[in-house]
Amino acid sequence: MLSVKNLEVSYGKVQALKGVSLEVSQGQVVAVLGPNGAGKSTLVNRIMSLLGPSSGRITFMDRDISRLPTEEIVKLGITLVPEGRRLFTNLNVEENLLLGATHRYRFAAKESIEEDLEAILDKFPRLRERRNQLAGTLSGGEQQMLALARGLMAKPKLMLLDEPSIGLGPMVVEAIFAVMDGLKQEGMTLLLIEQNCDASLRIADRGYLLAAGEIVRTDPASKLLEDQSLMEMYLGRAVAQGSGMEKP
Numbered sequence: 001m002l003s004v005k006n007l008e009v010s011y012g013k014v015q016a017l018k019g020v021s022l023e024v025s026q027g028q029v030v031a032v033l034g035p036n037g038a039g040k041s042t043l044v045n046r047i048m049s050l051l052g053p054s055s056g057r058i059t060f061m062d063r064d065i066s067r068l069p070t071e072e073i074v075k076l077g078i079t080l081v082p083e084g085r086r087l088f089t090n091l092n093v094e095e096n097l098l099l100g101a102t103h104r105y106r107f108a109a110k111e112s113i114e115e116d117l118e119a120i121l122d123k124f125p126r127l128r129e130r131r132n133q134l135a136g137t138l139s140g141g142e143q144q145m146l147a148l149a150r151g152l153m154a155k156p157k158l159m160l161l162d163e164p165s166i167g168l169g170p171m172v173v174e175a176i177f178a179v180m181d182g183l184k185q186e187g188m189t190l191l192l193i194e195q196n197c198d199a200s201l202r203i204a205d206r207g208y209l210l211a212a213g214e215i216v217r218t219d220p221a222s223k224l225l226e227d228q229s230l231m232e233m234y235l236g237r238a239v240a241q242g243s244g245m246e247k248p
Helices: 040-047 070-076 093-099 102-106 110-123 125-129 140-152 170-185 197-203 221-226 228-235
Strands: 002-011 014-024 029-033 055-060 078-081 158-162 189-194 206-211 214-220
Touching: 002 040, 014 029, 014 040, 014 214, 029 040, 029 197, 040 078, 040 158, 040 189, 070 078, 070 102, 078 140, 093 110, 093 140, 102 110, 110 125, 110 140, 125 140, 140 158, 140 170, 170 189, 170 197, 189 197, 197 221, 206 221, 214 221
Parallel strands: 029 189, 029 206, 078 158, 158 189
Antiparallel strands: 002 014, 002 055, 206 214
């Protein structure tokens, strides 16, 4: 579904990505793991054309999207749930959700979008309870749920999730990953950018380890999950066996 070949991105004289290649097949969850500064956010921002031109090739469903504008990429079926949520905090929950479907108003009936809104609120009952509440007054976990739900309102074929667990407590992180696992069971394709190795690899089919702008290893998620020494070497922490959370 998604293929990235030899992608290189620089910020001035600093090279953030160095020949990065990866693939995501339909129905898969692929995790890109790495420490802060590894280039993970740069990768998804470049896929979405939120960064300027670079070398390399990005294809989505056999179409070259390397130079397409962001709005065209969204129309093709890729949605980004960005790091930090990026909600419209002065709008309520429902208004934020409807903004996720903005591009659909050109071709989808209003009734269809309203049906999808109700289906999303059924999937996220806490958001239904907060339907008319300003997004900026939600808890961190509720805001992350809203960001995920807003992305789903675009009816994507592929979702890119950038650090969805960052800054959240253990119980909320567990709930967020349960939602993502549920999306996987429904057949959604996910590219997950994370530092939480254990929880990510437990729902992923395949993992890529990104360090200093380079892919240093790729393997089935189960194999990476077993290699505690590798995770510790590149991420500077051990991974708690069986806990679903990283050790501090």
